[in-house]
Amino acid sequence: MWTTSPAPDHTPLSAEELAGLTASARPAQLRITPDVASGPGVPPTSAELEDLPLDPDGDGRLHVHHPPGVATLQIRHAGRESTYCVELRACETLQLTAHGDKLARHPSVRKGPC
Secondary structure, three states, X not given: OXXXXXXXXXXXXXXXXXXXXXXXXXXXXXXXXEXXXXXXXXXXXXXXXXXXXXXXXXXXXXEEEEOOEEEEEEEEEOOEEEEEEEEEOOOOEEEEEEEOOEEOOOOOEEEOOO
């Protein structure tokens, strides 16, 4: 059985709805591209942002959506681990490159926990 979608509501947002949108936290995205591809004898790179694991995609990139602000990032590769403090901005994607457990320099990243 086919049904039709309801007609879109084109009325302006109320003051309460606008205030709710303004006050809501808009997520940021973190994307890490490892430059060492996993394969036989080479383990994949993994990472956690504030204990939230980053999801790998089919190309080995790691990504996560997270509230904006500073957060501690841990990167693991081949039994080694490094910790960084990253600054995430609302509605932006922070794109980083990792070589093993080390990150390339970026103005939004500093070594050590937050």
